[in-house]
Amino acid sequence: MASNAAVPFWRAAGMTYITYSNLCANLVRQCLKEPHRSEALNREKVHFSISKWAKGKPEKPKSPVLHYYS
Amino acid sequence: MLRQAPRFLLSRASAAAMRWSHPFSTDLPAEAAGDSKFIDAWKKSIPNMDPPKTPSAYMATRPPTPSTIPSKLTVNLVLPYDSVLSAKEVDMVIVPATTGQMGVLPGHVATIAELKPGILSVHEGNDTTKYFLSGGFAFVHANSVADIIAIEATPVDHIDPNLVQKGLAEFQQKLSSASTDIEKAEAQIGVDVHSALNAALTG
Numbered sequence: 001m002a003s004n005a006a007v008p009f010w011r012a013a014g015m016t017y018i019t020y021s022n023l024c025a026n027l028v029r030q031c032l033k034e035p036h037r038s039e040a041l042n043r044e045k046v047h048f049s050i051s052k053w054a055k056g057k058p059e060k061p062k063s064p065v066l067h068y069y070s
Numbered sequence: 071m072l073r074q075a076p077r078f079l080l081s082r083a084s085a086a087a088m089r090w091s092h093p094f095s096t097d098l099p100a101e102a103a104g105d106s107k108f109i110d111a112w113k114k115s116i117p118n119m120d121p122p123k124t125p126s127a128y129m130a131t132r133p134p135t136p137s138t139i140p141s142k143l144t145v146n147l148v149l150p151y152d153s154v155l156s157a158k159e160v161d162m163v164i165v166p167a168t169t170g171q172m173g174v175l176p177g178h179v180a181t182i183a184e185l186k187p188g189i190l191s192v193h194e195g196n197d198t199t200k201y202f203l204s205g206g207f208a209f210v211h212a213n214s215v216a217d218i219i220a221i222e223a224t225p226v227d228h229i230d231p232n233l234v235q236k237g238l239a240e241f242q243q244k245l246s247s248a249s250t251d252i253e254k255a256e257a258q259i260g261v262d263v264h265s266a267l268n269a270a271l272t273g
Contacts (some may be wrong), residue, residue, distance in 0.1 A: 013255035020259065024187055025221035027263040031237055033230045040222070043151060070228040 086244055135212040139177030143217045145192060147201070148221060154201070155192070163191040164267075165208045171248060176214040183208045187266040189226070189273070190218060200226050202270050204263070231271050238264035 010020045029040040051058040105124045112121040145163055147155040164173045166188025173180075185206045192199045206220035241260030248254040 009258060010100055010255045013251040015252065015255055021205045021221055023256065023259055024263050027237065027260060028187065028202065028204040028224065028267065031230060031233045032224060032228050032265070034229045036224065037230075066079045 080126055133213050140214045141176060143174060143176045145218065147218045149220055149223055160192050160194040164191045165218060166190065166203060167208065174210055174216050178210050180212040181210040187222065187263045189270050190223070201230060202226055202267065226270055229267055229271055233269065234267045238268060
């Protein structure tokens with residue numbers, strides 16, 4: 001079978017489709033007019049906390065992070 | 071009298087087994103057409119056991135393709151957080167596929183199209199509603215149902231022209247100064263999206 005057709009430039013650069021489409025969506029959200037822009041950006045906020053594990057135990061967890069998905 | 075006992079016991083046992091092997095009447099249709107070969111082969115080699123259900127017995131059958139082309143197209147536009155259009159009957163939609171603007175009329179051949187950032191226009195009678203999509207997919211089914219899934223879809227008048235111009239200039243600048251592959255890709259994506267937004271505002 002022939003190899004796949006030319007890959008999109010973002011996949012050739014190592015980006016996955018999910019990263020690409022989330023990036024496009026974020027760029028669109030940042031170009032909206034005011035009330036819609038802050039609503040859209042707030043809707044996509046993610047709360048998470050990360051803790052690194054060492055020797056089978058979690059190190060002291062960092063405080064929860066609030067992050068725009070980007 | 072005792073001679074009848076085995077027959078009596080046998081009939082009781084088989085009655086009990088029969089009760090268990092015929093469960094609910096609301097069960098899915100047992101045999102799909104495609105499985106008839108398997109069922110025939112089973113019955114030939116193991117006639118005393120019911121053939122097992124195959125995966126296709128658990129699947130809903132594909133909705134039939136109507137023999138005459140419907141007069142309206144049913145459109146569903148869904149986002150991860152909202153369904154903007156839900157089973158709306160329209161005359162035509164034009165979707166921004168990566169291969170170009172694609173018009174979908176009732177009776178369109180079944181298609182899967184990847185979308186690029188661009189405008190989706192929904193034509194109903196004399197009205198046209200436009201949404202700017204950030205990307206996604208369009209599935210057109212043989213029964214004139216079109217499912218369009220996108221991550222962001224905004225009406226064109228929610229877009230701020232100043233932010234679009236600023237973003238376009240910024241990403242063009244980033245594109246010329248980018249060094250690694252990833253930076254170039256991100257800058258190129260920025261240029262593409264902002265150009266599409268620009269075209270949407272002026273088009």
